[in-house]
Amino acid sequence: MKAVVIIGAGPAGIRSAQTLMAHGVRPVLLDEAARGGGQIYRRQPENFKRSAVKLYGFEARKASGLHQTIDALRGQLDYRPETLVWNAEDGALDTLHEGRAARLEFSRVIVATGATDRILPVSGWTLPGVYSLGAAQIALKFQGCAIGERVALCGSGPLLYLVAYQYAKAGARVVAVLDSSPFSAQARALPGLLSQPATLAKGIYYRSWLTAHGIPVHQGATLKRVNGEQRVQSVEWSNAKGEHRLDCDAVAFAHGLRSETQLADLLGCEFAWNPLNRAWLPQRDHAGRSSVAEVYLAGDGAGIMGADAAEMAGERAALALLEDIGYLIPPQRPDSLERSLQRISEFRNGLERAFAFPEHWASETADEVVVCRCEEVLAGDIRKVVREGHWEINRVKAHCRIGMGRCQGRMCGAAAAEIIACESRRPVSEIGRLRAQAPIKPLPFGLEVEP
Amino acid sequence: MAVLKRLAEGDRPAVEFTLDGEPASGLLGDTLLTAVLTCSEHLRGSDFSAEPRAGFCLMGACQDCWVRLGDGRRVRACSTLLEAGQQISREPGRTL
Numbered sequence: 001m002k003a004v005v006i007i008g009a010g011p012a013g014i015r016s017a018q019t020l021m022a023h024g025v026r027p028v029l030l031d032e033a034a035r036g037g038g039q040i041y042r043r044q045p046e047n048f049k050r051s052a053v054k055l056y057g058f059e060a061r062k063a064s065g066l067h068q069t070i071d072a073l074r075g076q077l078d079y080r081p082e083t084l085v086w087n088a089e090d091g092a093l094d095t096l097h098e099g100r101a102a103r104l105e106f107s108r109v110i111v112a113t114g115a116t117d118r119i120l121p122v123s124g125w126t127l128p129g130v131y132s133l134g135a136a137q138i139a140l141k142f143q144g145c146a147i148g149e150r151v152a153l154c155g156s157g158p159l160l161y162l163v164a165y166q167y168a169k170a171g172a173r174v175v176a177v178l179d180s181s182p183f184s185a186q187a188r189a190l191p192g193l194l195s196q197p198a199t200l201a202k203g204i205y206y207r208s209w210l211t212a213h214g215i216p217v218h219q220g221a222t223l224k225r226v227n228g229e230q231r232v233q234s235v236e237w238s239n240a241k242g243e244h245r246l247d248c249d250a251v252a253f254a255h256g257l258r259s260e261t262q263l264a265d266l267l268g269c270e271f272a273w274n275p276l277n278r279a280w281l282p283q284r285d286h287a288g289r290s291s292v293a294e295v296y297l298a299g300d301g302a303g304i305m306g307a308d309a310a311e312m313a314g315e316r317a318a319l320a321l322l323e324d325i326g327y328l329i330p331p332q333r334p335d336s337l338e339r340s341l342q343r344i345s346e347f348r349n350g351l352e353r354a355f356a357f358p359e360h361w362a363s364e365t366a367d368e369v370v371v372c373r374c375e376e377v378l379a380g381d382i383r384k385v386v387r388e389g390h391w392e393i394n395r396v397k398a399h400c401r402i403g404m405g406r407c408q409g410r411m412c413g414a415a416a417a418e419i420i421a422c423e424s425r426r427p428v429s430e431i432g433r434l435r436a437q438a439p440i441k442p443l444p445f446g447l448e449v450e451p
Numbered sequence: 452m453a454v455l456k457r458l459a460e461g462d463r464p465a466v467e468f469t470l471d472g473e474p475a476s477g478l479l480g481d482t483l484l485t486a487v488l489t490c491s492e493h494l495r496g497s498d499f500s501a502e503p504r505a506g507f508c509l510m511g512a513c514q515d516c517w518v519r520l521g522d523g524r525r526v527r528a529c530s531t532l533l534e535a536g537q538q539i540s541r542e543p544g545r546t547l
Contacts, residue, residue, distance in 0.1 A: 147455060
């Protein structure tokens with residue numbers, strides 16, 4: 001019999017698995033990481049000793065709950081860690097585990113692929129010592145390391161303040177927090193944010209804590225450039241008061257998150273432009289059903305809503321799946337989950353206003369800035385192709401290879417879309433969607449194929 | 452010099468490896484990325500400018516932390532755990 005498969009063992013995938021198991025359906029749970037938990041609740045290696053409170057702060061209870069769930073389930077379900085899903089087509093997934101390729105047919109699949117940082121490049125961002133905000137957090141949680149001795153944290157989004165707080169608390173020296181969104185935007189966003197008072201309170205707590213501990217926090221502050229020869233030596237930034245320079249040896253930056261949608265794309269899901277995420281997203285109904293009958297979507301991989309929502313969406317999608325294959329599900333539960341998800345969605349709207357997308361990034365980015373770090377395609381290279389008359393992102397990709405490197409546009413895709421839109425004077429929603437290609441991550445030579 | 456700075460979990464057993472042929476040492480539970488960047492300043496050279504790179508996303512997405520092992524395999528340093536005796540070499544990259 002073909003399996004019910006879940007891709008991704010983060011908050012959404014783990015709750016999906018738990019819900020299916022509770023109804024007697026034993027899924028295959030595929031995860032690229034060695035230990036389940038996903039990114040925000042990334043687990044440290046087994047021989048590390050820090051407590052959950054030390055690692056996850058206010059979220060310790062949620063993180064531990066999720067980890068305990070996967071630990072309790074792992075012997076019962078078909079859990080396959082360190083397994084990359086690199087292709088999906090015709091009702092089957094192509095996987096890679098320890099150098100061996102295999103094909104797994106599925107009857108139904110829940111796609112819970114998560115997200116990565118959304119990156120808007122600046123000059124010097126390829127220097128050693130520059131990382132994404134998510135990377136800075138992983139270095140600390142997963143490896144007990146800071147990304148440098150004197151760290152500048154830049155960009156925008158809730159992760160900016162969380163990472164700053166976690167770094168300072170762990171004893172790292174945070175030389176400045178440079179938030180590109182202005183204070184006025186955050187004040188305007190308050191009514192929307194009040195829909196999740198506890199989450200709002202945490203955000204305010206992090207910021208007050210930083211100020212109380214003498215860490216400079218600047219709002220309306222744009223990172224302009226990272227200077228250095230072989231590694232980071234300083235950053236230049238600007239605000240209403242002018243241009244500034246700050247010595248540091250490490251920088252982390254990002255503007256929120258972007259969904260990992262490649263597998264949903266290869267599975268044939270319909271996509272729609274989502275203004276809130278400023279991205280094309282696979283369409284899902286309130287329950288997590290995609291446009292393809294066998295495919296369900298849950299968590300940040302189908303639109304950024306955060307870890308709490310991912311847990312709920314994972315359970316909701318599993319309930320939808322169960323219902324679709326004829327199982328009886330608790331009649332009240334779907335409504336209750338959907339109502340909670342709706343509340344988080346209102347909060348998410350508020351967050352987007354508070355940490356507004358820097359609309360001027362594309363027009364203010366110099367031609368010399370590297371946009372694609374894989375193949376060093378410059379902003380000017382993209383603009384040249386647009387000036388030749390191309391504006392559809394896949395055509396632009398064909399001409400200058402933006403989005404064609406090893407990362408397949410994960411790091412540069414959002415930025416490239418902004419530059420194409422700006423240069424062609426079209427809305428970013430009307431320049432097309434970067435198509436996913438298999439293999440979605442590089443495969444090694446000498447792959448063994450399982451019979 | 453180093454890029455990464457250890458803040459916690461320092462009391463783990465040492466794990467010996469070689470970096471470009473020179474003896475080096477990390478800690479049990481380090482990724483290759485952590486082991487290399489706590490004792491040096493880069494992981495690879497860019498394929499298009501040979502400029503130094505030290506990874507970026509640490510979550511297996513950016514593909515900018517590949518290193519080569521003694522057995523010929525190329526692996527992502529951010530998601531591969533250090534093992535004793537590994538011979539890690541950094542590719543110098545290329546210029547156009």
